[in-house]
Amino acid sequence: MASNDLPQFATQDARLSRRVINLLHGNPTIIPLLVLVLGLAVFSSVVGQRFFHPFNLSLVLQQVTIIGTVALAQTLIILTAGIDLSVGAIVVLSSVAMGRLAMDHDLPPGLALALGIAVGSGCGALNGFFVTMIRLPPFIVTLGTWSVFNALIQFWSGGETIRQQEIEASAPVLQWTGEALRMGAARLTIGSLLMLLLAGLLWYVLNRTAYGRHVYAVGNDPNAARLSGIGTRRVLFTVYLAAGTICGFAGWLLIGRIGAISPLGGAMTNLDSITAVVIGGTSLFGGRGSIIGTLIGALIVGFFRNGLALAGLDVLWQEFTIGFLIIIAVSFDQWLRRIST
């Protein structure tokens, strides 16, 4: 009977769509990866040779190194359903600390570098303390510390830049991450390499260790996590501490990239990092997302900016497109959540 066949088809259909939804739900990187591949295809056809030139590809990787690294830190925080608005200020503060300790206080450059990263850890610990011990919302805590760290940057630097030549003369280790390995036309900087290594390490921790599972669990449902014996406060605190440390490390990458140590810049780093995380498929509601997705998200932003510029489009279209990508990514996340509950 034809009428009996119909529901059968429908259930098959339903099963297929359910399978697709489950696949997407379990692999949040698939969509960003598709966007990246599509974007690359479009730009290479519009811009042509120059876009896919190894030099250009490695250039974009250099350009997203700092924001990518900060976005890795932001991913950890957002996985726990938090948000960190102070990341950009921590990056600049750490770089200023490294420079001032090495140049003004004549510490050995290696020690200044370690202490600079420790300053980042300290900032992260401060955020973590307020979030876990005083139990304030991360948004408010980091809104406050963002201002605090910015003020510290000004106090310490006096608004002054340390020039590239001075650092080269007395503390070249601070610029080491800017050294490039040449592979044909491509230039891979040490900084980009370190970012990829860090991403690998974080991927391993999040996907292959009990601690990583705890981070996801705390983001998904803190109460359930606590009841199942996870030390939620400890997990949260270590996440903020790790994020601060990664930002301190990003301060070193920043010096490598611009050669100088400058109190300028970094104003939009916090929002740019959130952009990369969101476009990379990590959910702002916590518990779902991935490190690899964030890397892809940072690359999407980098390639879209580079491609649109090479295509000769106005700067404003770059902002326009990236804004839309954010909204599409979040809508998609919402839809997946609704449909898979």
Place this chain on the structure above:
Amino acid sequence: MKTLFRLGTAGSAMALMLAAPAAFAQDGDILVGLITKTDTNPFFAKMREGAAAKAEELGVKFQAFAGKYDGDNDTQITAIENLIAAGADGILLLASDTKAIVPTVQKARDAGILVIALDTPLEPIDAADATFATDNFLAGEMIGGWARETLGEEAAQAAKIAFLDAHESQPTVDVKRDQGFMQGFGIDIKNPDRRDDEDDPRIVGHEMAGGSEVGGRDGMETLLQKDFDVNVVYTINEPTAAGAWEALKGAGKDDGSVLITSVDGGCPGVRNVQDGVIGATSMQFPLLMASLGVEAVVAFAKDGTLPAPSEGLDFYNTGVKLVTDKPVEGLESITSEEALELCWG
């Protein structure tokens, strides 16, 4: 999400409260306020220093405010409103958004406060009582002329020029320096108040570098991708120039084949002229700008004297000097050595 927005508004309210001045002037005291774009840039830091020193010398009260980032109009509005409430006699303003701040400036003037625009003219320029600034068009013209003379007529005809400007919104300073450079180099600038309406094939492109090292590097890299044969670089300020230099170095173009020009005259920039990174820069005098501003407010508070503009200009020109170690025919300049005596920041 809703709570996030609520938190956002709460956050802004907190920020507004934090922006309130700590001390109110006593009646009878003269109070001068200075509002800069940010408190991060050494140029603004120097102004604050110059204004504070002058205020102390003249025995008047002084308060400084700053936006949170370049382009932060809201914080500047709050600062002006606070100074009106505090009964200030004069406000020295470095506007972030030269058009959007005008209605608030009008409020201050209606309250009998003398408003002097420093460094950045408002739009229209007479929205402020007076403007004390570097002649930014001239600053650009000097470095543009220097680049053309240095290349020589034939090479200048075939030059490939990269422009690293500050911001998409085309702030006056940004446009004037850029257009001045073009004029000096011999490019038809069409409308002098608009960037990007030129069609000279020598222009490789404009990138917005935001006045920082990071922006300078990213922008230069993009322009090198557009055309690797760039041999002249205009930069809005010296941090941008330092960033552009990093990009050129990364591309193996740090062999002296590229001329970098800039504007500012900050000490790190002057040292970069000495090291051959920057070919020429136009020096401005922020300390003088700020101290003249304080003097003008005090004169106005005492007997209502209004400051007068320079001969033939609609603002008071606080001076600009070309700094280069490779002087050219017909352009007066000082060496980096001499400039180190005068530089700021």
